Amino acid sequence: MATKSNIDAHKCCKCKTTKCLKLYCVCFVAESYCTEACSCKKCCNLLDYEDTVEVACEQAKVRNPLAFSTKVHSLDQVYDL
Numbered sequence: 610m611a612t613k614s615n616i617d618a619h620k621c622c623k624c625k626t627t628k629c630l631k632l633y634c635v636c637f638v639a640e641s642y643c644t645e646a647c648s649c650k651k652c653c654n655l656l657d658y659e660d661t662v663e664v665a666c667e668q669a670k671v672r673n674p675l676a677f678s679t680k681v682h683s684l685d686q687v688y689d690l
């Protein structure tokens with residue numbers, strides 16, 4: 610599952626209140642874990658929280674089936690949490 614080779618395209622987020630488990634997080638939407646390059650706070654989008662991330666991901670997909678297939682370009686402007 611973690612064998613995607615799009616690391617170069619990985620984006621950094623700066624979530625402060627969503628624990629990076631919401632669609633506001635570019636990392637979460639990209640289905641990748643946050644990295645040290647991210648400036649998020651209280652992040653739960655980490656390998657340590659694998660189960661939590663998986664559940665949140667499933668829930669997000671149920672709520673927003675299109676969210677993960679739609680490329681969002683300007684999340685920063687809209688959701689600058």
Ligand SMILES: [Zn+2]
Pocket residue numbers: 622623624628629630633634635636637643647649654
């Ligand atoms: Zn985030």
Ligand SMILES: [Zn+2]
Pocket residue numbers: 620621622623629634636637642643644647648649
């Ligand atoms: Zn991140």
Ligand SMILES: [Zn+2]
Pocket residue numbers: 622624628629636643644647649650652653654
């Ligand atoms: Zn994060």
